[in-house]
Amino acid sequence: MSLSSRRRFLQGALGAASALPLAMATRRLASANPRGLARRVIFFYYPDGIAGRSQNGEPSLWSASGRAPSIALGELLSPLSAIAGDCVFLSGLSMGSTDEGSHPGGAKKLLTAVDGGNGESVDQYLARTVGRSSPFRHIYLGAMATQNNASGDKFISYPSAGVTVAPEDDPVSAFRRIFSGATPGTPATSIDAGVASSDAGPAAPVAGVDDGADGLSLDTSLADLMDLRASLGAAERTRLDVHLDALHEVQDRLRGMPPSMPPTMADAGGVVTVSDAGLRPPPSLRCDAPSMAFDAPTGAGLFAPENFPAVLRAQIDTMVLAMACGMSRVGVIQASQHTSELIMSRFRGTDMYDPGFDMRSHQASHYGARQDRSNRLFSDYVKQVRWWVSQFGYLVEQLKSRPEGDGTMLDHSLVLLCSEVSDGNTHSHQDMPFVLAGRGGGCVSTGRAMSFDGRRHGDLLATIAQAMGASVDTWGDAGSGALPGLLG
Numbered sequence: 001m002s003l004s005s006r007r008r009f010l011q012g013a014l015g016a017a018s019a020l021p022l023a024m025a026t027r028r029l030a031s032a033n034p035r036g037l038a039r040r041v042i043f044f045y046y047p048d049g050i051a052g053r054s055q056n057g058e059p060s061l062w063s064a065s066g067r068a069p070s071i072a073l074g075e076l077l078s079p080l081s082a083i084a085g086d087c088v089f090l091s092g093l094s095m096g097s098t099d100e101g102s103h104p105g106g107a108k109k110l111l112t113a114v115d116g117g118n119g120e121s122v123d124q125y126l127a128r129t130v131g132r133s134s135p136f137r138h139i140y141l142g143a144m145a146t147q148n149n150a151s152g153d154k155f156i157s158y159p160s161a162g163v164t165v166a167p168e169d170d171p172v173s174a175f176r177r178i179f180s181g182a183t184p185g186t187p188a189t190s191i192d193a194g195v196a197s198s199d200a201g202p203a204a205p206v207a208g209v210d211d212g213a214d215g216l217s218l219d220t221s222l223a224d225l226m227d228l229r230a231s232l233g234a235a236e237r238t239r240l241d242v243h244l245d246a247l248h249e250v251q252d253r254l255r256g257m258p259p260s261m262p263p264t265m266a267d268a269g270g271v272v273t274v275s276d277a278g279l280r281p282p283p284s285l286r287c288d289a290p291s292m293a294f295d296a297p298t299g300a301g302l303f304a305p306e307n308f309p310a311v312l313r314a315q316i317d318t319m320v321l322a323m324a325c326g327m328s329r330v331g332v333i334q335a336s337q338h339t340s341e342l343i344m345s346r347f348r349g350t351d352m353y354d355p356g357f358d359m360r361s362h363q364a365s366h367y368g369a370r371q372d373r374s375n376r377l378f379s380d381y382v383k384q385v386r387w388w389v390s391q392f393g394y395l396v397e398q399l400k401s402r403p404e405g406d407g408t409m410l411d412h413s414l415v416l417l418c419s420e421v422s423d424g425n426t427h428s429h430q431d432m433p434f435v436l437a438g439r440g441g442g443c444v445s446t447g448r449a450m451s452f453d454g455r456r457h458g459d460l461l462a463t464i465a466q467a468m469g470a471s472v473d474t475w476g477d478a479g480s481g482a483l484p485g486l487l488g
């Protein structure tokens with residue numbers, strides 16, 4: 001196999017930053033992580049807060065205390081019990097009083113730490129600084145985040161003051177754009193759906209990324225793969241095999257998943273068929289909704305609430321794979337949007353499922369002044385928040401399951417769980433629900449709960465930026481510096 005064809009394969013299968021052999025790309029990724037710095041950061045957002053301190057003063061159900069292996073987690077955080085030793089549970093952080101009582105106000109401040117979103121968000125800052133040499137400096141994936149032509153403050157990533165960028169909501173499109181085999185136009189290319197200010201309409205497409213007509217097909221490269229493996233050392237062969245196995249797994253699921261394919265009313269026994277030229281259809285694949293058949297890879301099915309869990313899972317897997325392949329150091333996963341109309345009672349196989357009643361996320365979050373278990377709004381809201389937390393747990397577990405260097409991907413990562421308000425009913429911006437997972441290359445000691453009485457959450461963002469190697473002392477319009485004791 002010629003060097004040029006080998007390079008083309010690497011760009012398609014592993015998304016190498018430039019036309020380099022795998023060995024060189026792998027070494028570049030390893031050398032990009034000085035000891036004691038995080039190799040990557042992922043921000044995981046979900047909407048509508050938590051069952052925090054209630055209007056009547058009842059204590060928050062979001063609580064953690066102690067140190068591993070004896071961390072005590074409250075009801076909402078208990079889905080993370082298996083990975084508590086990999087997390088830092090942060091309490092007491094404030095987003096300030098400006099626009100308190102507002103979902104949009106919280107979303108604007110969440111990653112900017114600036115009132116009204118009048119500043120760059122920390123993910124975008126890290127993308128253009130420490131992430132600038134990556135194939136994609138920023139990967140922003142969503143699940144129903146752009147529903148109902150959302151724009152402006154429905155999104156949390158701000159490349160500049162007052163201007164948001166929309167996430168890529170389609171996992172098939174995201175997979176193609178990341179792994180299409182096309183060399184990104186510049187190292188500054190981002191994966192998202194375009195820019196939308198608070199006054200703009202739906203996001204405009206981003207130019208400069210070729211989606212590729214055969215982005216989900218690797219089979220034709222198998223012969224080249226065997227040739228390539230023969231030229232690699234044992235460690236590099238192992239890494240290649242791990243990543244390609246995962247690539248095939250995600251590829252196969254995306255070929256047959258229902259979320260990105262609009263449903264027809266015909267019952268085909270759950271068999272998925274794909275007619276798009278960009279996908280090579282398998283003979284038959286089963287989907288999670290056996291009463292629906294899907295016959296095209298784009299359309300309304302992407303926004304069907306019953307498909308949401310599969311869409312989100314695919315986006316998580318795609319993000320992990322992109323990070324594993326060295327495609328980016330900075331990622332954001334936005335699950336839905338604030339004041340979410342997502343009907344979570346249509347999630348099959350969960351304790352929320354009720355085909356006879358449509359319970360929306362935002363609807364449940366307004367459970368009233370009391371934490372009343374007999375109130376369906378409150379009881380469903382607790383189930384919803386626990387489900388969101390479990391999805392963050394899945395992301396963390398996927399990173400933990402992948403070997404990297406002297407440990408796992410999680411050991412070299414930082415992953416932040418966040419929402420735009422604390423208590424969903426009062427819309428408080430105090431005692432915000434943050435969980436930080438990962439050891440950040442050794443700079444974060446996990447397995448503990450930390451309390452910061454009234455410190456601004458921008459100090460957490462500054463701490464994350466420093467852990468990524470950025471030269472910042474403070475973040476936001478009221479920051480005072482990195483959180484004491486979180487690093488080191």
